[in-house]
Amino acid sequence: MKKIIVDDKLIEHLLSLANIEIERDQFEKFKVQIQRILDYIAMLDELNTEGVPPMFSGIECPSTLRLDITQDGLSLTSAIQNAPAEKEGLFEIPKVID
Secondary structure (H helix, E strand, O other), rough: OOOOOOHHHHHHHHHHHHHHOOOHHHHHHHHHHHHHHHHHHHHHOOOOOOOOOOOOOOOOOOOOOOOOOOOOOOOOOHHHHOOOEEEEOOOOOOOOOO
């Protein structure tokens, strides 16, 4: 990763994207802070991660999701057997909109 140089134009663009206005005396401080963040990210990019499996979290936790196994759905007769009203094999409901 090449080093990103933080200049006034970049900071103005970031502030515009974030819809943030800062006082001019805070501008230089913000610029230095952004540069330090980007330098740190560049430093992390230099780490040797060969053989490290990709992870989405630093904590290993088993999936709590159930297996996605297909099953047969209800038959038409089973689906409407407890319906209060049925018309031509479909649920009949009261009119909602006039």
